[in-house]
Structures are given as structure tokens and as C-alpha cells.
Amino acid sequence: MSKNESKTAIQEVITPAELLKHWQGHRSLTRRVIEAFPEKEFFNHSIGGMRTFAEMTLELLAIAGPGLKEIVTKETQALNEHIDHKDQKNLVLKLWDQATEEINTYYNQITPDSFHNTIKTFGQYEGTVISSILYFIDNEIHHRGQGYVYLRDLGIEPPFFWER
Amino acid sequence: MSKNESKTAIQEVITPAELLKHWQGHRSLTRRVIEAFPEKEFFNHSIGGMRTFAEMTLELLAIAGPGLKEIVTKETQALNEHIDHKDQKNLVLKLWDQATEEINTYYNQITPDSFHNTIKTFGQYEGTVISSILYFIDNEIHHRGQGYVYLRDLGIEPPFFWER
Numbered sequence: 001m002s003k004n005e006s007k008t009a010i011q012e013v014i015t016p017a018e019l020l021k022h023w024q025g026h027r028s029l030t031r032r033v034i035e036a037f038p039e040k041e042f043f044n045h046s047i048g049g050m051r052t053f054a055e056m057t058l059e060l061l062a063i064a065g066p067g068l069k070e071i072v073t074k075e076t077q078a079l080n081e082h083i084d085h086k087d088q089k090n091l092v093l094k095l096w097d098q099a100t101e102e103i104n105t106y107y108n109q110i111t112p113d114s115f116h117n118t119i120k121t122f123g124q125y126e127g128t129v130i131s132s133i134l135y136f137i138d139n140e141i142h143h144r145g146q147g148y149v150y151l152r153d154l155g156i157e158p159p160f161f162w163e164r
Numbered sequence: 165m166s167k168n169e170s171k172t173a174i175q176e177v178i179t180p181a182e183l184l185k186h187w188q189g190h191r192s193l194t195r196r197v198i199e200a201f202p203e204k205e206f207f208n209h210s211i212g213g214m215r216t217f218a219e220m221t222l223e224l225l226a227i228a229g230p231g232l233k234e235i236v237t238k239e240t241q242a243l244n245e246h247i248d249h250k251d252q253k254n255l256v257l258k259l260w261d262q263a264t265e266e267i268n269t270y271y272n273q274i275t276p277d278s279f280h281n282t283i284k285t286f287g288q289y290e291g292t293v294i295s296s297i298l299y300f301i302d303n304e305i306h307h308r309g310q311g312y313v314y315l316r317d318l319g320i321e322p323p324f325f326w327e328r
Contacts, residue, residue, distance in 0.1 A: 011276065011277045011280075012176045012177060012279070013176060013177065013178050013179065013180055013183055013276070013279045013294055014177050014178060014279070014294050014298075015177065016177055018294075019177055022298060026302070047211065047313050047316060047317050048313065048315075048316030048317040048318070048319070049316060050313065050316050112175065112177070113175045115176070115177045115178070116175075130177055130178050130182075134178075134186060135326075138190070138305050139325070141302050141305040141306050141309065142305050142306075142308070142309040142312075142325055143309065144306070144309070145305065145306040145307065145308070145309025145310045146309045146310065146312060146313050148306075148309075148310060149211050149212065149214065149310050149313040149314075150313075151212075152211060152212030152213060152214050153211050153212040154212075155212070161303070161306055162299075
């Protein structure tokens with residue numbers, strides 16, 4: 001809660017600043033899950049024919065920054081999950097940190113009265129600004145939970161879920 | 165969005181009614197994930213020393229209804245994850261549906277101006293009403309994502325994540 005937020009804002013269910021903090025808290029945890037993977041298994045390990053955690057991470061990177069940019073600029077973005085990571089986890093982490101900054105920049109351009117505006121993300125997913133942002137966050141929690149199983153399967157203890 | 169909600173309410177990031185719908189949408193998907201498990205594997209299958217999906221489901225049942233009841237009544241609830249389910253999935257589903265009603269009943273007693281009230285759930289977890297409810301939802305998404313891996317590991321296709 002920033003000092004600039006008025007008393008009125010606190011009467012809301014959640015303020016814009018709180019939602020951003022909530023989102024970035026989740027992203028910080030996901031970053032630590034990526035870090036917890038051994039380099040090789042990040043790119044290779046999977047269960048039941050599912051994607052690797054690297055592939056899931058690329059999906060998350062394709063959604064968060066570009067999706068939010070689209071919401072703010074209203075310019076349709078392509079969903080690009082094919083990033084040249086050269087099988088190097090540090091490159092993926094660098095992209096993750098760039099996305100963190102991109103999200104902060106664009107999020108703060110969303111006006112408080114526009115969270116219910118109707119939008120279509122990536123040229124196909126219809127919703128509102130708030131439903132889209134919640135989807136981005138929920139989708140990340142969903143896949144990160146899958147990453148926890150991969151880590152446990154590899155005998156690695158994941159970071160605590162409640163630490164953000 | 166109910167017709168009773170004023171135009172002013174729509175200026176919020178998310179309204180109380182929207183948050184409840186969002187939560188129950190997630191709970192509806194989790195119910196379908198429970199249904200997708202074969203009876204035996206619901207209670208027995210796990211990966212990497214983790215809990216079974218039945219045990220995770222009991223945690224979710226212990227949190228959602230009782231946690232919300234505590235928020236509204238301000239009476240401390242014990243976290244009770246030990247429910248006599250008799251290894252019968254239909255009993256767990258019945259408890260799930262009872263929790264759905266319990267959540268609707270108590271949620272609608274939360275006044276819109278109280279989402280930032282400070283609370284301590286289950287006698288130990290400090291937060292606000294909104295941070296606690298978001299934790300309940302996020303924790304469910306997290307464990308349900310793990311259930312998806314269990315299902316894939318069993319060769320079963322889980323329900324679509326985006327269908328609520």
C-alpha cells in the first residue's frame with residue numbers, strides 16, 4: 001500500500017498497487033522455482049508426457065509482459081513462446097527479470113477506472129483487464145505447482161509456497 | 165456482476181461479487197479434477213513422496229469453508245484436515261458441495277469495507293481479509309496444478325484449465 005493511495009481506495013476489495021504487489025510476489029516465487037531446478041532437468045525433465053518446466057516458463061514469459069503491454073498499448077501482440085534460450089537457465093532468468101520491469105512499467109499505466117474495460121488478448125482471448133490479469137497470475141500458479149511436482153520427483157525441496 | 169451493484173462499484177479493480185464468482189469458478193474446476201481421478205488413485209497415487217490428491221483436497225476443505233467462517237464470525241477455527249472419508253470419493257465430493265454453500269453463505273456477510281481488516285486465520289496466519297481469501301484461492305490453484313501432473317502420470321487427460 002503506497003502512501004499516495006487515498007483512504008477511499010482502501011475501501012476497495014483490492015487496490016491496483018496491491019494487485020501488482022501480489023502478482024510480483026508470485027513471480028518472485030516462480031523465479032526461485034526456476035533457480036531450484038538443475039540446469040539440465042529444467043530443460044529436460046517432465047512427467048506423463050507434459051512439457052518441461054523450461055517450456056512452461058517460456059509460456060509464462062510469452063504471456064505476462066506482452067499481454068500487459070497489449071492491454072496498455074491496445075496493439076495486438078503475437079503469443080511467442082519460442083525464445084532462443086540456448087539451454088541456458090541464466091538467459092531465461094534474465095528474460096524473467098526483464099519481464100518484471102516491463103510489467104511494472106506497463107501496469108502503472110493502467111488507469112484505476114479501466115480494470116473492467118473489455119479487451120481481447122493475443123488477438124483471441126476475450127475478457128476484461130482484470131479477468132485477463134487474474135488469468136495470467138492463476139496460470140502461473142498452476143504451472144508453478146506442476147514445477148513443484150517435477151522438483152519433488154527429482155528429490156529437490158521446492159521453496160515454501162507462502163514465501164513471496 | 166449483479167444488477168444491484170452500482171456504477172461506482174465497477175470502478176473498482178474487482179468487486180466482491182466478482183471475486184466470489186472467480187473463487188467458485190476455480191472450485192468448480194477443482195471438483196472436476198477430483199472427479200477425473202479413479203477412486204483408488206485419488207486416495208493412493210502420489211509422486212516424489214508428496215501427498216495424495218485426496219490429502220490435498222482435505223487440506224482445501226479444511227481451509228475454504230472454515231477459514232471464511234472464521235473471517236465472518238471472528239471465532240477461531242481449528243485447521244482440521246482429518247475428515248473421515250472412508251476412502252469414498254463421493255463423500256469427499258459431498259463435502260466439497262457443502263463447502264460451496266458454506267462459502268456463499270459466509271462470503272455474502274463480508275461487508276465491502278472490511279476487505280482490508282486485519283485478521284489471524286486458524287489462530288496463527290496473520291493477514292487481511294483480502295490477502296487471506298487470495299491465499300485460499302492461490303493455494304487451491306497450486307495444489308490442483310499438482311493434481312494435473314498426477315492425472316497425466318496416470319494417463320488421464322485433466323479438464324481444461326480455462327473452463328470454470
